Amino acid sequence: MASSIHDLARHLNISIGTVSRALNGRADVNADTRQRVLDAAKKLNYSPNQSGRSLRRGATHSIAFMLQPHPGDQEYGEPFFIPFLTGLQAKLAESGLDLIVVMGAPGDYQQERLRRVVETRRADAVVLAWTRREDERIDYLTQAGFPFATLGRSRSGGDSYPSLDLDFEKAGADAVDRLVARGHRRIAAIRPSLDLNFGYLFLAGYRKALRRHGIEFDPELVADGFINEAGGYAVTPKVMRSKDPPTAIIFNNDAMALGGCKALAETGIRPGHDIAVIVIVDTPLCRYFSPALTGFRPALEPMGERLAEMLLASIPAFAGPEGARIIREVWPLELIARDSD
Amino acid sequence: MASSIHDLARHLNISIGTVSRALNGRADVNADTRQRVLDAAKKLNYSPNQSGRSLRRGATHSIAFMLQPHPGDQEYGEPFFIPFLTGLQAKLAESGLDLIVVMGAPGDYQQERLRRVVETRRADAVVLAWTRREDERIDYLTQAGFPFATLGRSRSGGDSYPSLDLDFEKAGADAVDRLVARGHRRIAAIRPSLDLNFGYLFLAGYRKALRRHGIEFDPELVADGFINEAGGYAVTPKVMRSKDPPTAIIFNNDAMALGGCKALAETGIRPGHDIAVIVIVDTPLCRYFSPALTGFRPALEPMGERLAEMLLASIPAFAGPEGARIIREVWPLELIARDSD
DNA sequence: TGTTTTTCCGTAAACGTTTACGAGAACACA
DNA sequence: TGTGTTCTCGTAAACGTTTACGGAAAAACA
Numbered sequence: 094m095a096s097s098i099h100d101l102a103r104h105l106n107i108s109i110g111t112v113s114r115a116l117n118g119r120a121d122v123n124a125d126t127r128q129r130v131l132d133a134a135k136k137l138n139y140s141p142n143q144s145g146r147s148l149r150r151g152a153t154h155s156i157a158f159m160l161q162p163h164p165g166d167q168e169y170g171e172p173f174f175i176p177f178l179t180g181l182q183a184k185l186a187e188s189g190l191d192l193i194v195v196m197g198a199p200g201d202y203q204q205e206r207l208r209r210v211v212e213t214r215r216a217d218a219v220v221l222a223w224t225r226r227e228d229e230r231i232d233y234l235t236q237a238g239f240p241f242a243t244l245g246r247s248r249s250g251g252d253s254y255p256s257l258d259l260d261f262e263k264a265g266a267d268a269v270d271r272l273v274a275r276g277h278r279r280i281a282a283i284r285p286s287l288d289l290n291f292g293y294l295f296l297a298g299y300r301k302a303l304r305r306h307g308i309e310f311d312p313e314l315v316a317d318g319f320i321n322e323a324g325g326y327a328v329t330p331k332v333m334r335s336k337d338p339p340t341a342i343i344f345n346n347d348a349m350a351l352g353g354c355k356a357l358a359e360t361g362i363r364p365g366h367d368i369a370v371i372v373i374v375d376t377p378l379c380r381y382f383s384p385a386l387t388g389f390r391p392a393l394e395p396m397g398e399r400l401a402e403m404l405l406a407s408i409p410a411f412a413g414p415e416g417a418r419i420i421r422e423v424w425p426l427e428l429i430a431r432d433s434d
Numbered sequence: 435m436a437s438s439i440h441d442l443a444r445h446l447n448i449s450i451g452t453v454s455r456a457l458n459g460r461a462d463v464n465a466d467t468r469q470r471v472l473d474a475a476k477k478l479n480y481s482p483n484q485s486g487r488s489l490r491r492g493a494t495h496s497i498a499f500m501l502q503p504h505p506g507d508q509e510y511g512e513p514f515f516i517p518f519l520t521g522l523q524a525k526l527a528e529s530g531l532d533l534i535v536v537m538g539a540p541g542d543y544q545q546e547r548l549r550r551v552v553e554t555r556r557a558d559a560v561v562l563a564w565t566r567r568e569d570e571r572i573d574y575l576t577q578a579g580f581p582f583a584t585l586g587r588s589r590s591g592g593d594s595y596p597s598l599d600l601d602f603e604k605a606g607a608d609a610v611d612r613l614v615a616r617g618h619r620r621i622a623a624i625r626p627s628l629d630l631n632f633g634y635l636f637l638a639g640y641r642k643a644l645r646r647h648g649i650e651f652d653p654e655l656v657a658d659g660f661i662n663e664a665g666g667y668a669v670t671p672k673v674m675r676s677k678d679p680p681t682a683i684i685f686n687n688d689a690m691a692l693g694g695c696k697a698l699a700e701t702g703i704r705p706g707h708d709i710a711v712i713v714i715v716d717t718p719l720c721r722y723f724s725p726a727l728t729g730f731r732p733a734l735e736p737m738g739e740r741l742a743e744m745l746l747a748s749i750p751a752f753a754g755p756e757g758a759r760i761i762r763e764v765w766p767l768e769l770i771a772r773d774s775d
Numbered sequence: 776t777g778t779t780t781t782t783c784c785g786t787a788a789a790c791g792t793t794t795a796c797g798a799g800a801a802c803a804c805a
Numbered sequence: 806t807g808t809g810t811t812c813t814c815g816t817a818a819a820c821g822t823t824t825a826c827g828g829a830a831a832a833a834c835a
Binding site for chain 4: 448449450451452455462463464467486488489490491492
């Protein structure tokens with residue numbers, strides 16, 4: 094069916110070696126023959142067989158993204174990743190790379206699936222998300238010498254891999270600053286219960302800002318829950334039961350905020366009126382919620398594109414002539430002021 | 435690095451042919467040697483090279499999912515697909531198949547990307563979602579003789595491919611029945627502006643139920659918008675401006691409902707109090723919104739698993755000895771009654 | 776004209792599998 | 806003992822590429 098390099102060679106009455114060289118832009122082929130090969134390739138609708146190429150080159154030409162579903166009893170997923178994947182895939186496609194997604198069961202730490210991807214060499218590199226503070230996936234990959242990049246930072250693995258993260262620490266501090274400026278002193282923080290690194294960073298920024306404003310840190314105002322609606326719903330009442338309840342709450346993401354607001358509403362507390370609410374990672378949900386929630390907006394699709402670039406730049410086989418290099422970036426989170434605080 | 439079939443052969447001092455046959459469970463190999471091969475494979479941590487296998491077998495061992503981002507100016511994606519993909523990938527993995535995702539730009543009809551996947555044979559089959567009433571992707575694939583399955587139905591392509599869909603028509607009718615039973619006669623319907631088939635099915639059920647109850651169809655109560663928050667927000671005021679405004683609105687999905695409720699709230703109309711709201715495809719958002727939105731819940735992860743089965747069953751190379759067959763199913767949508775209607 | 780360099784291309788091996796074919800050994804049967 | 810059958814395994818080709826190597830022809834140079 095599909096035409097091969099042999100078909101082209103036969104058609105042009107030259108050898109397959111020459112055809113291959115012409116197609117791959119090598120120097121040792123006559124400009125005229127190259128043109129004839131290119132024309133014939135277009136005419137015969139030729140496209141290289143990936144299996145043959147992969148076998149010969151020892152690379153699969155695909156990148157695996159380990160998609161982590163929500164932990165907890167959650168049927169729906171994280172819309173966060175879709176635009177990120179859009180950017181990632183678009184950039185990879187420019188280099189002829191496929192994006193394959195590997196999903197774990199909820200709560201599963203992906204270690205097993207990751208090992209399978211690496212050992213069976215299904216991909217040339219992997220992209221990890223939702224990095225943990227100590228991340229065994231990163232330890233494993235660095236130790237195995239397998240190329241990878243992460244969306245998010247971690248304490249594992251040192252600086253040996255490319256990573257792109259958002260500045261959750263600054264966002265946490267900015268949120269506190271803003272609330273303090275509006276007269277709040279009792280500010281609660283609600284974050285994921287897992288050791289997801291952005292939860293730590295957020296809390297670090299929160300505490301630092303509190304200290305700067307001379308406000309004592311109160312453990313009663315901090316709570317951890319599943320990073321979804323159920324988590325926010327379950328955990329928000331805890332901070333409200335404090336002896337001196339908060340007048341403001343910072344949620345780590347939109348789903349937790351939604352659940353939290355539901356819990357507040359059930360006790361007659363109106364977000365935006367009776368209590369201030371800020372969300373760290375903004376989504377359309379924040380924009381269209383009533384009241385519209387103040388939040389910090391990430392540039393997800395550009396992040397996907399950028400991480401693809403960074404990953405490719407770190408792999409000798411894909412990096413240009415300038416050689417491989419490790420890039421690590423932290424992008425700002427832009428505050429979008431709305432009606433909830 | 436990774437051990438090959440040659441390593442096994444050398445290690446056991448037998449030929450690679452025998453190793454391959456032993457691994458593939460063929461009959462003409464001594465039970466004893468087979469066991470030795472299996473043991474050695476485990477010991478040497480052998481796993482077959484996919485490129486080599488694919489090249490020889492003429493199959494890629496991967497399935498492409500065409501992920502369609504939202505049209506319109508939407509940075510976030512459809513969480514709907516994540517659990518579906520989870521099920522799909524899990525089932526495919528059982529057969530040693532990879533899931534590769536191909537994303538289009540928003541608004542892009544995927545025709546170009548699809549053509550590339552097919553022509554370069556990057557996958558053995560594709561899975562389509564968000565089927566349109568007349569779907570050129572389906573026409574193209576059937577005409578090209580390329581295996582595929584769809585999440586959703588279409589008028590294109592006849593019955594020649596497996597498809598799994600939800601019963602949007604029944605859900606639309608059920609929603610009307612429920613609202614009529616609660617005394618409503620002016621019921622609005624808000625659906626996607628594109629020719630997405632589930633929008634048609636929903637409206638068909640809506641109109642049928644209206645007729646059954648002797649209620650005249652009023653075009654002023656139907657509006658189309660982008661299938662996201664912005665769409666619902668933009669379009670809901672239109673139906674409210676009707677000379678005889680609706681006392682109930684059925685939204686096609688949660689994002690449109692969120693946007694619509696925002697628009698209502700801005701004019702002082704409280705969903706669940708002043709107007710009834712039902713959402714066709716339920717999500718956690720519906721559950722945690724205030725008021726909690728009545729909706730129809732799909733079983734997304736099982737749907738992913740089932741569609742994988744159906745796709746595999748339709749492909750001779752993957753179907754068991756019973757031979758390939760085309761399965762088409764329509765799954766029910768279960769109503770979850772909550773506080774908004 | 777003779778020698779060296781350059782340009783261009785063909786040959787063949789290699790990547791890791793699968794599988795058709797055939798052959799040797801063991802066995803059964805007459 | 807001779808013939809036929811069954812088990813088991815090795816050999817080698819094939820899938821579609823890429824690329825090291827070498828050689829013929831053309832070009833450049835003395």
